Amino acid sequence: MAYGGYEQGGAAPRSHRAIKILLAGGFGVGKTTLVGAVSEIRPLRTEEPLSESSIGTDSAAGVERKTTTTVAMDFGRITLREDLVLYLFGTPGQERFWFMWDELALGALGAVVLADTRRLADCFPAIDYFERRDIPFIIALNCFDGARRHSADDVRIALDLDPGLPIIMCDARSRESAKEVLITLVEHVLSVADEPVSRLSPVDSYHSFNRGISRGDRPRAFSLALWATPPIGLSLWATPPIRTPRGRG
Amino acid sequence: MPSYDERWLDAKAGPVVRPYALTRGRTRHSGEAFDLVATVIATRRRVADPSTLAPEHLSVLQLARAQTTVVDIASDVDLPLGVVRILLADLRELGLVAIQAPVPAKAQQVDRNTLREVLHGLRGL
Numbered sequence: 001m002a003y004g005g006y007e008q009g010g011a012a013p014r015s016h017r018a019i020k021i022l023l024a025g026g027f028g029v030g031k032t033t034l035v036g037a038v039s040e041i042r043p044l045r046t047e048e049p050l051s052e053s054s055i056g057t058d059s060a061a062g063v064e065r066k067t068t069t070t071v072a073m074d075f076g077r078i079t080l081r082e083d084l085v086l087y088l089f090g091t092p093g094q095e096r097f098w099f100m101w102d103e104l105a106l107g108a109l110g111a112v113v114l115a116d117t118r119r120l121a122d123c124f125p126a127i128d129y130f131e132r133r134d135i136p137f138i139i140a141l142n143c144f145d146g147a148r149r150h151s152a153d154d155v156r157i158a159l160d161l162d163p164g165l166p167i168i169m170c171d172a173r174s175r176e177s178a179k180e181v182l183i184t185l186v187e188h189v190l191s192v193a194d195e196p197v198s199r200l201s202p203v204d205s206y207h208s209f210n211r212g213i214s215r216g217d218r219p220r221a222f223s224l225a226l227w228a229t230p231p232i233g234l235s236l237w238a239t240p241p242i243r244t245p246r247g248r249g
Numbered sequence: 250m251p252s253y254d255e256r257w258l259d260a261k262a263g264p265v266v267r268p269y270a271l272t273r274g275r276t277r278h279s280g281e282a283f284d285l286v287a288t289v290i291a292t293r294r295r296v297a298d299p300s301t302l303a304p305e306h307l308s309v310l311q312l313a314r315a316q317t318t319v320v321d322i323a324s325d326v327d328l329p330l331g332v333v334r335i336l337l338a339d340l341r342e343l344g345l346v347a348i349q350a351p352v353p354a355k356a357q358q359v360d361r362n363t364l365r366e367v368l369h370g371l372r373g374l
Contacts, residue, residue, distance in 0.1 A: 016352040018286035018318055019359065019367060038374070045321055046330040073310060075324060080370030084363075087286055087320065107351065109359050109367070167324045179374055193361060 023090040025114035026122025030142040030172035032074045033091035038178035039076030046071050083222055095125050110139040110189045117150045136189045138166040140181045271305050271332055278338030288349045290316045309336050313346050
């Protein structure tokens with residue numbers, strides 16, 4: 001069973017379990033910091049073709065014209081045991097990166113939405129994405145020095161989140177705090193798994209979809225002064241957020 | 250938006266250093282799809298004709314001598330994930346690596362015992 005003993009062709013050993021956890025949030029919210037605090041952060045990038053024209057051909061012709069976009073991800077690995085490894089993927093929260101999320105989310109244990117209360121609207125797309133995909137997630141509020149703090153309840157109202165959804169204050173620089181974030185997520189996933197019939201039906205998903213649009217309209221959210229900066233997310237929600245299908249097959 | 254490595258990508262340099270030039274322009278890999286945390290291991294089969302493989306194929310093959318994953322390889326060779334996927338699929342076609350789906354293939358299949366093990370592991374960090 002030891003990896004070193006694998007000398008023959010054929011099936012690979014099955015003992016290795018890889019668990020994916022996603023970390024979503026707007027630019028500069030502390031994703032890289034959090035991944036680095038709790039794991040060995042490593043370089044990982046993806047170069048995604050934007051053009052469909054040369055897809056599926058073996059020819060090098062057209063390569064020069066092809067437009068690709070490079071996306072750097074925060075990638076961390078935590079070896080819990082020899083056969084149990086956690087992979088953390090920090091991804092930009094903007095909708096234009098959703099083509100990547102679709103792959104990352106496949107088979108993921110769950111997600112952490114890292115939020116900054118000064119720019120709460122930045123995490124709207126992520127929350128909506130996970131709600132609609134029925135991927136369990138928690139909110140981690142990165143408490144920057146000097147940042148105005150809001151209670152978890154205020155944030156819950158502003159984000160229109162279910163009462164059972166954990167919201168945790170964290171310091172993304174602290175290893176212990178980052179650990180606590182991941183522990184909270186796994187505990188939440190366990191508790192969701194306990195609920196007998198809690199999976200969202202398509203109708204419920206549609207409801208949460210609509211609720212997402214109304215998220216920014218809540219007067220109380222404004223009265224909480226959580227919108228210190230103009231909420232960019234609002235313009236996103238002015239039109240129905242139609243999820244971009246994957247650009248490639 | 251030029252970056253330091255894109256300085257090499259002008260017309261004179263040609264497509265050689267374009268990421269997908271390593272894959273001869275292919276942007277999709279052959280054969281069955283595989284997850285980015287899929288397990289990869291070299292089969293130790295002899296390379297029939299090394300000249301058919303790019304240096305990058307050999308780098309990837311070298312890394313797969315010990316069991317690893319698609320993302321680990323991409324990170325170690327510092328090539329874009331999409332490119333590494335294509336290189337791996339080439340190697341799989343030649344029977345040089347075995348690629349296997351990660352054990353919990355879907356979130357719904359992460360059983361409670363595994364979740365508890367993860368929890369226990371995290372608390373012990």
